[in-house]
Amino acid sequence: MSLNTALDERRKAAVSAGASMSFPIYVDRAQNAELWDVEGRRYIDFIGGMGALAVGHSHPEVVAAVQAQLNRFSHTFFGSAPYESYIQLAERLNERCKVGGPAKTLLLTTGAEAVENAVKISRAYTKRRGIIVFGGAFHGRTLLTMAMTGKVNPYKQSFGPFPGSIHRAPYPDLYRGVSVEHCLTALETVFETEIEPSAVAAIVIEPLLGEGGYIPAPVEFMAGIRRLCDRHGIVLVADEVQCGMGRTGRLFAIEHTG
Numbered sequence: 001m002s003l004n005t006a007l008d009e010r011r012k013a014a015v016s017a018g019a020s021m022s023f024p025i026y027v028d029r030a031q032n033a034e035l036w037d038v039e040g041r042r043y044i045d046f047i048g049g050m051g052a053l054a055v056g057h058s059h060p061e062v063v064a065a066v067q068a069q070l071n072r073f074s075h076t077f078f079g080s081a082p083y084e085s086y087i088q089l090a091e092r093l094n095e096r097c098k099v100g101g102p103a104k105t106l107l108l109t110t111g112a113e114a115v116e117n118a119v120k121i122s123r124a125y126t127k128r129r130g131i132i133v134f135g136g137a138f139h140g141r142t143l144l145t146m147a148m149t150g151k152v153n154p155y156k157q158s159f160g161p162f163p164g165s166i167h168r169a170p171y172p173d174l175y176r177g178v179s180v181e182h183c184l185t186a187l188e189t190v191f192e193t194e195i196e197p198s199a200v201a202a203i204v205i206e207p208l209l210g211e212g213g214y215i216p217a218p219v220e221f222m223a224g225i226r227r228l229c230d231r232h233g234i235v236l237v238a239d240e241v242q243c244g245m246g247r248t249g250r251l252f253a254i255e256h257t258g
């Protein structure tokens with residue numbers, strides 16, 4: 001039995017089926033954009049930690065920073081024993097985040113947590129319940145973010161019922177004939193037929209639809225929903241878990257939309 005097959009047998013016996021797996025190739029080591037499996041085969045890594053590795057595997061500056069940090073301390077829980085590097089990173093992100101006013105940062109562990117917290121903050125700030133999301137969107141695998149996700153198979157089937165007050169509108173796709181005008185009208189229809197705008201806390205959008213087909217939102221659409229949010233006091237949330245952090249050429253994808 002090969003090393004990969006032996007590890008796969010152990011995985012099936014020991015790891016929950018919930019941690020799904022695409023390729024029975026077990027990694028031994030990785031560097032930059034390449035990885036080597038336990039049998040010594042070399043691969044170009046097109047997965048990149050599912051898109052998380054913006055600077056590739058084991059960049060020397062990242063390794064040095066992690067080592068230096070671990071030599072000082074590993075974990076304290078910032079809420080009880082705070083430290084400077086959290087504040088320093090928040091300050092750097094705030095400087096780069098052009099939101100038309102002073103920015104603040106909350107660091108979280110996963111994308112789903114970030115989206116959930118954006119919903120909680122929007123609801124607490126506006127004292128409203130409604131959330132508007134878009135067809136084809138992916139927002140995570142927790143119950144709330146699954147409810148917000150606009151694709152049933154493979155993410156949502158068998159997992160309902162989901163939390164309520166989530167309303168869906170179409171995402172523009174110029175290549176397939178779904179125009180900006182059609183989508184802005186559809187949002188007005190949601191306001192007429194599903195939830196009044198004064199009850200909407202947030203519109204949550206991926207400025208570049210990821211799992212839904214890598215479709216950038218046209219600038220006029222982003223400007224249109226910005227206007228709607230301003231008119232009705234709705235918080236505009238950009239889910240950049242996939243398209244942010246430099247992946248579109250700017251730090252934040254929303255910078256492309258002015």
Ligand SMILES: Cc1ncc(COP(=O)(O)O)c(C=O)c1O
Pocket residue numbers: 109110111112113115138139140141206210211239240241242243
């Ligand atoms: C746009 C978007 N939002 C949210 C998430 C959820 O992130 P996580 O898997 O870190 O919870 C993802 C994950 O791919 C994503 O692409």
